[in-house]
Amino acid sequence: MIGRRDFITLLGGAAAAWPIAARAQQSSMAVIGYLSPRSAGDDPHLVVAFRRGLGETGYVEGRNAAIEYRWAEGYNDRLPGLAADLVRRQVNVIAAVAVPAATAAKAATTTIPTVFQAAADPIAAGLVTSLARPLGNLTGVTSLSVEVGPKRLELLHELMPTVTNIALLVNPTSPLVADVMTRDLQTAAQALGLQLQVLRASTEPEIAAAFATLAQMRIGALVIGPDPFFTTRSRQLATLTLRYGLPAIHHNREFAATGGVMSYGNDLADAYRLVGIYAGRLLKGERPADLPVQQATKFELVINLKTAKALGLTVPPNLLAIADEVIE
Numbered sequence: 357m358i359g360r361r362d363f364i365t366l367l368g369g370a371a372a373a374w375p376i377a378a379r380a381q382q383s384s385m386a387v388i389g390y391l392s393p394r395s396a397g398d399d400p401h402l403v404v405a406f407r408r409g410l411g412e413t414g415y416v417e418g419r420n421a422a423i424e425y426r427w428a429e430g431y432n433d434r435l436p437g438l439a440a441d442l443v444r445r446q447v448n449v450i451a452a453v454a455v456p457a458a459t460a461a462k463a464a465t466t467t468i469p470t471v472f473q474a475a476a477d478p479i480a481a482g483l484v485t486s487l488a489r490p491l492g493n494l495t496g497v498t499s500l501s502v503e504v505g506p507k508r509l510e511l512l513h514e515l516m517p518t519v520t521n522i523a524l525l526v527n528p529t530s531p532l533v534a535d536v537m538t539r540d541l542q543t544a545a546q547a548l549g550l551q552l553q554v555l556r557a558s559t560e561p562e563i564a565a566a567f568a569t570l571a572q573m574r575i576g577a578l579v580i581g582p583d584p585f586f587t588t589r590s591r592q593l594a595t596l597t598l599r600y601g602l603p604a605i606h607h608n609r610e611f612a613a614t615g616g617v618m619s620y621g622n623d624l625a626d627a628y629r630l631v632g633i634y635a636g637r638l639l640k641g642e643r644p645a646d647l648p649v650q651q652a653t654k655f656e657l658v659i660n661l662k663t664a665k666a667l668g669l670t671v672p673p674n675l676l677a678i679a680d681e682v683i684e
Contacts, residue, residue, distance in 0.1 A: 385422045386415060386639045389442035389450040389468075391457045395429040398588035405625040406451065409632020415639060428457070430559070430585050432529040435460035443468060449638045451631055452496075454584045455481050456530055462494060469638040472496035473631045475582045475607075476533050477503060478649055487649040495644040497630045499622050499652040501582035501607045505537050506544035508605045508620050511657065512577050513548050514675050515618065515664075516603060519576030521551050525566060527583040528556040537581045558585060560592070567596045578604035580611070582621065590614060603667055612658040612683060617667065622652040656680040 390406070407417055415421040424447055426438035439460040442450055450470040452458040458472035462483060470493055472483060478498050484490040487498075512522065524541050526534035538554050545552035553573060557563045570578065580586055580593060590608045594615035597604045606612075607621030630650055637647060660683040664671050676682060 385420055386449070387422045387424060387445075387447045388635055388639070389445070389447035390423050390425045391435065391439055391442060391450060391452045391461055392426070393428045393430065393432050393435060393454050393456050393584045394588050396425065396427045401625055402453070402628045405628040406453075406632040406635075409629035409634075410636050412629075412633055413636025413640065415636045421639070430588075432456040436463060439464035449635050451635050453628065453631065454530075455483075455532055456584075458483050458494070458496065459532075462492075466493055468493060469644050470494045470496075471631050471634040471638060471644070473627050474498045475501040476536060480536065481532050484649060487651070489645060490647070490649055491645050493644050495634060495647040495649055497627050497634070497650045497652075499582075499607075499624065499627050501621055501652075502533055502536050503540070504607075504620070504655060505540050505579065505582070507655075508579050508607070509541055509544050509548070509550075511618060511620055511675070512579060512603070512605045513550065514672060515669065516577050520549065521553070521573070521575055522577045522579065523553045523555055523570055523573070523575040524579045524581065525555050525557060525563075525586070526581040527558050527585045529558045530583050530585075533581060533583055541579065560589070563589065563592065563596070567600050567602070570602060571600050575602065578602055580604055580606040582607040587624070590616070598663065598666065601667055603664075603669060609656065609658050609681075612660045612663075615660065615663055617660055617663045617669070619658045620655060622655050627652065658683065 428434040443465045450461050452461040453473040455474045461470045555566045557566045587608045590611040591614045603617045605618040612619040657679045658681045659679045
């Protein structure tokens, strides 16, 4: 006798050697290509949220759906090749999570229905021409996390009103996000009478080097761009801000929960759940053009009071009053 778990394991191992189309035909499973700039072990709760959304439409991985995962492991230049591989394997739907992944998927196919998760405005990113009626083969979910970058700068300024030299950390391998963040925050900084310095990092050694540079420049506070590379390193970033005594704000709640002083953003897991729901609806035959791009409507401010005290900061009462969560 062979146990069910062992049987599935054996089946999965054998299936890896078969062409994806043949597997789909033999098992009658829908096949989804999951394209991500992250690594397989990063943020597993986001993959769980995607599967949860897929399940809400009746598709369960291993039962009536197969998911082909493609991870760029932080190297965005790998995404075009990974997207092309999914197209060759004739997946039924592509889920492209993050703007670089969606851009690669769009370049790879004009026929396979694709659902994206984007931190930036998908129209500005060139993914769709309309949010209400996307046209083409793409639709998705946008958190508009890039567009609220100036709000993060304002919150940081409220926390530290006497600091005038502030930095922005961006990932140069995500040029659209980096360029929009830089432009918008430069404008916001000017309006607030602040000097904004822009630093770039796309590897862990470059992050460490950036923080050393911030210390040399005597930067008083830091805005961290909403890039998947930084999101998966929230804990490392929080640790570095504490080590260098540098108050910072990020879009990811985990940043504040693991020692960063503030975060302001939406629920990324819920965005991934919505991507899963749209993937399921596309599998059922709905057209991307008929599925409006969904937008995040709720943003949460999280303040780590313990970190603020460790950095010698007094959080203004008006900032505490508008916080959705205060970590003490």
